[in-house]
Every structure is written in C-alpha cells, then in structure tokens.
Amino acid sequence: MLSWLERIVSACWRPVGRYARMNKDNDDGSCGGGNDQLVWYRDLDKHSCGEFSFAVVQANVVIEDHSQVETGRDGTFIGVYDGHGGPEASRFVSEHLFRHLNKLAKENGSITEEILSAAFSATEDGFLTLVRRSLGLKPLIAAIGSCCLVGVIWNGTLYIANVGDSRAVIGCLSKSNKIVAEQLTSDHNACMEEVRDELRSSHPDDSHIVVMKNGAWRIKGIIQVSRSIGDAYLKQPEFSIDSSFPRFHLAEPIRRPVLSAEPSLSSRPLQPNDKFVIFASDGLWEHMTNQEAVEIVYKYPRTGIARRLLTTALKEAGRKREMRYDELKKMEKGVRRHYHDDITVIVIFVDREMKTATRDNNMCVPELSIRGFIDTVAPSNFNFTQTT
Structure with missing residues (x-):
C-alpha cells in the first residue's frame, strides 16, 4: 500500500488529462451499479487533507442539482445545490457563491461563520436582482429556488452553512471502535x-x-422547504405571481417574507475520530438513514464510495416500486423523476496523516474546481493568506 507521502506525490505528478475527462457510469458494476447513463462520478480524488468521492444522478428532464468541489492549498470547499422549479437558481449559486466566499476570505485572510453567511447573502441578493431583470420575459423565474449546502475545511476546522433540506452527516469512531453518524445540519423542511x-x-x-x-x-x-436561495415570490410582494399560474398564485399578497435565505451555521474543529463527512441532497436521505449511510462508507473501499451510496439509494427507490435497479436505469430522464429525485453525493475523507505530510514536506495539493455532472474541471483559485 502506498504511504501518504507517495500518494500525494502521485496526485501531483499525474497528467493533466486525468482531470480533463469526466466519467459516465459504464463500468462493470463493482460499486453497485453499471451502465446507468444518467449517473456521473469521480470515484476518488485528492483534497487539502484527504480524499473525496463524488457522484450525481439525473432524474429530471433538465438536471436541477448543481454541485462543486474546490480543492486548494488553503482548504477545501464543498457545495451541493438542490434546485426546484427549474435549474436557474442552483446554476446561479454554483457560479457565484464560491466566488463571493473566496473574495471575502481573501479580504479577511480567513474563513469564519460570518464570512459564510455574507457569501450566502450576496448570492441571494444577486439572484433576486436577476429575477427582477428577467420577470417581464419569464414570470415564473420568481418561483425558482435552490437549497444550498456548503462545507469548508480550513485550518483544521469544518465550517457548515445550509438552507433547505440537503444534509451533511459526519462519520465518527466511538470508544468501542464503531462508526457513528452525527448530523451536522438541520432540515429546513x-x-x-x-x-x-x-x-x-x-x-x-x-x-x-x-x-x-x-x-x-x-x-x-x-x-x-422553509429556507432557500430564490423563491422570490415568497419573499417580496413585488415578485408575486398572477392567477394565470395557479400553482404559484397566492390568494393574498405576503406581508412579510414567508421563506428565508439565512443559513444555519456551525463550525467544528476536526478530531482524530472524525473520519469522513457525507454531503448529499435530500434525494439520498429519502432512501437511507444517516447511520446506514456512514456504515456503507466505513465498510467499503473508498474508491467509488459516493457511487455506491448513490446506487444503494436507487436500488431502494426501485424496491419501493417493486422494480429492480436494472429496470430502473433503463428509464429516460423525466420518467425517472417518478421514482427518484436528482441526487448528489460527495464523501469527504479527513486524513490527518495526509494533512501533516502535505504541510511538513511542502507537498502540492491538486488545485481543482470540479463541477458535478456538467463535466467541467478547471484550476481552482481557492487560495488566500492564512493567519496562524
């Protein structure tokens, strides 16, 4: 088995082409599913203090889940954006929230809960401005929104911000050496x-x-969901939708915001018994418990573990409708939405040995911006001056 130092060197010298090509599910099914053309994955990659696995499945005609992992010298950023009503809000969050956070982090030289909250606020303001400009041509943009789950690992601490019902769950080893699930977010549902x-x-x-x-x-x-980015018609009277769209028409104008974009915030210094964190949209948690999920991650090899969680959920979705996964995965997007939602799963492993090796040996970390499902990989600029 390669040492942590050897694995870091391998990651840094790997050809750029390794990161330029996305994967669709066409393997032999060793991770629980194969030949599902609506599944995208990155089976295992490096981040600033460990490894991560990433998988997404599309159910809607146009995918409404957007997601990203940003790896850099200073830290790791994870974003899961579960859209509803259309893809516009989740896409907007994917394109803007990290930029706001990175700008604020560079200005302050650090990450804090307040900076995370400010990044959410700036993203919400930006999307509502877009809605205001687009309302005349596309009235229903006022009814488009997105849940938003963000995690940042920086300076040995995990920061979490969340609106909506996506969920972050950490797997910790108990004193009896058993893996235990701890939910880090509240479901705003x-x-x-x-x-x-x-x-x-x-x-x-x-x-x-x-x-x-x-x-x-x-x-x-x-x-x-009671909190989201967007859903402007439930936040400001100017965005009310008329009776020609009965699904979103309110009998009486709102007097004050019904939904909120204020995130729930938390921070947690990572401890030796904290082994990994699962970030996932609610489509995963609809089909498995927190404890079931962490036991799968702990039991099976890291490579492809996000895809294994995903296909386990899909098998359960099919079972509930008396259908095998082999039948389910043959269905086209759109039809699949009757059986399961778009689902995003990101598993972040926390390896203290790798973090120490990186720091002590001045080794490089792949600095990548990976966008789930939409098949883009680019250099990440998640670097700012640490204050120590």
Whole structure:
C-alpha cells in the first residue's frame, strides 16, 4: 500500500488529462451499479487533507442539482445545490457563491461563520436582482429556488452553512471502535415539527402558513422547504405571481417574507475520530438513514464510495416500486423523476496523516474546481493568506 507521502506525490505528478475527462457510469458494476447513463462520478480524488468521492444522478428532464468541489492549498470547499422549479437558481449559486466566499476570505485572510453567511447573502441578493431583470420575459423565474449546502475545511476546522433540506452527516469512531453518524445540519423542511412551530410563531396572523396537502406539510400549501436561495415570490410582494399560474398564485399578497435565505451555521474543529463527512441532497436521505449511510462508507473501499451510496439509494427507490435497479436505469430522464429525485453525493475523507505530510514536506495539493455532472474541471483559485 502506498504511504501518504507517495500518494500525494502521485496526485501531483499525474497528467493533466486525468482531470480533463469526466466519467459516465459504464463500468462493470463493482460499486453497485453499471451502465446507468444518467449517473456521473469521480470515484476518488485528492483534497487539502484527504480524499473525496463524488457522484450525481439525473432524474429530471433538465438536471436541477448543481454541485462543486474546490480543492486548494488553503482548504477545501464543498457545495451541493438542490434546485426546484427549474435549474436557474442552483446554476446561479454554483457560479457565484464560491466566488463571493473566496473574495471575502481573501479580504479577511480567513474563513469564519460570518464570512459564510455574507457569501450566502450576496448570492441571494444577486439572484433576486436577476429575477427582477428577467420577470417581464419569464414570470415564473420568481418561483425558482435552490437549497444550498456548503462545507469548508480550513485550518483544521469544518465550517457548515445550509438552507433547505440537503444534509451533511459526519462519520465518527466511538470508544468501542464503531462508526457513528452525527448530523451536522438541520432540515429546513415543513415535515419537521419544529419548522412548522417556527413558521406559526413568526406568522401568527396567517392560519394557512403551513397546510397539509398531498400527504405532506407545505408552506402556503406550495413548498416544503422553509429556507432557500430564490423563491422570490415568497419573499417580496413585488415578485408575486398572477392567477394565470395557479400553482404559484397566492390568494393574498405576503406581508412579510414567508421563506428565508439565512443559513444555519456551525463550525467544528476536526478530531482524530472524525473520519469522513457525507454531503448529499435530500434525494439520498429519502432512501437511507444517516447511520446506514456512514456504515456503507466505513465498510467499503473508498474508491467509488459516493457511487455506491448513490446506487444503494436507487436500488431502494426501485424496491419501493417493486422494480429492480436494472429496470430502473433503463428509464429516460423525466420518467425517472417518478421514482427518484436528482441526487448528489460527495464523501469527504479527513486524513490527518495526509494533512501533516502535505504541510511538513511542502507537498502540492491538486488545485481543482470540479463541477458535478456538467463535466467541467478547471484550476481552482481557492487560495488566500492564512493567519496562524
């Protein structure tokens, strides 16, 4: 087995062509699925303090999940953006949020929860400006939004910011040497009683702030997530949608924002028993528990582990409809949405030995910007002066 130092050297000397080509699922199925043309993956790559595995499956006619991993000398950035109503908001977040964060980090020489919050605010403001400019030509852009889950590893600390119901789960070794799941994010979804209570408390004069519809709790009878980027018509009266679009028309104009773009924030110094973090859109968690997910990651080899999680979820989605995955994966995009959502999975391994080797030997880390599913890899500029 290669030492950590040898693995770092290998990563740095690998040809650039290694990063220029994306993979579609056409292997022999060793990771639980094969020949699913709607699955994209990066089985294993390096980041600033370990390795990561990345996989995405498309279900919608136009994929609404956008995602990215930025690897750099100073840290690692992970973004999962689960769009709804269309791809415009999640695509906008993918193109702008990291830029805002990187600019603020360079100005301050560090990462903080406040900087993460400011990057979310700037992204929200930018998208609402786009909506305002586009409203005349495309009224329904006001009903497009995106959940947004971001993780940053910098200076030995994991920072998390989240709006919506994508989820980050860390796998930790217990004293008895068993892997244990710890959820790092809150689900901003009306299915959660605490979210409904929060909405009712902040809108005491609105008896229809949360309504049970089609078997699920929905805000104003329309949407399940309580926080998002976009969804402008539920945030400002100027973006209200008229009755010619009944699905998004509100009987009465909103008096104050119904949804919020304010992220839940947390930071956690990484400890030796913290082994990996799973970042995934809600499509994964619909089909497995946190504990089931971390046990899969802990049990199987790293290479292809994100794809293994993905195909495990797809098999479960098929099983619920009495269908084998071999049948499910033959279905076209659009039809697949009746069985499962677009799903993004990113597994970030935390290797203290690798971080130490990189620092002590002044070794290079691949500085890459990888965008999930849309098949782009470019140099990353996630570098700023650390304050130590």
